[in-house]
Amino acid sequence: MILLATIALLLTLNLDKFTRGGASFKARSTEVEHELGRIRELQEGYRSAHGTYASSLDSLGFRTMPDAVFRYFIVHADSFTFEARAEALRDFDGDGTLEVWRIDHTGRITCERKD
Template sequence: MRKNHLNHKLRAYNLQEILIVLAIIGILLLLALPRLMPLISKTKSLEAQTQLKQIYNMQTTFRYMHSKYSLDFDEIDFEAPNTVNQNGTANYSYEITEATGSTFKAVATAVVDFDGDGVFNIWEIDQNGNPKQVVKD
């Protein structure tokens, strides 16, 4: 005898059950997100620190060769990554704001407001090679 598969019911979730589960997950995310924002900002700031250390290394090499620091990224062979505003992946824009024979200062400014408070994160590095957070997001 052949069984009729059309009359056989499958166990499944209905639309209401799935919507209730999604609503609960959404509420849990809303509760957890404020606690995660500082961690997200801290993680994204690692990009600025890494790039600023790279600028420091390139500036140091340039100074050994030319006895001065440079204001130009091309002279030190640093290529700034494209920001998210330029269809890239970088969250910071980079600039050398000061360069003399014995000092330099480079700044990384966030192009994204990580926590939505209107304050953009800013990091800087100088000839001493220690990145410092100037404006905390």
């Protein structure tokens, strides 16, 4: 009986660690990929209307959800290219590293730094 209780406790601790790091990464990546994809769609519409990509999210009318876990911003924009980034608002696993994602004008989304 004590052995079963010990195993259950160890599984609970490991499950908590997995949820903070692994499963929640999947949820975060889904959010950030959706939002960066939305920025790209808005950028393409803006470029069609103005002949250049927008240099700010305000120009695109982009707003995040109140419970967003990333901050989004435009790094670079001109007539031919743009780059937008998403930076985590908190350190998810407590290691001192913030997660960073990016998208460019081709629509390629990459995780530059995983937390």
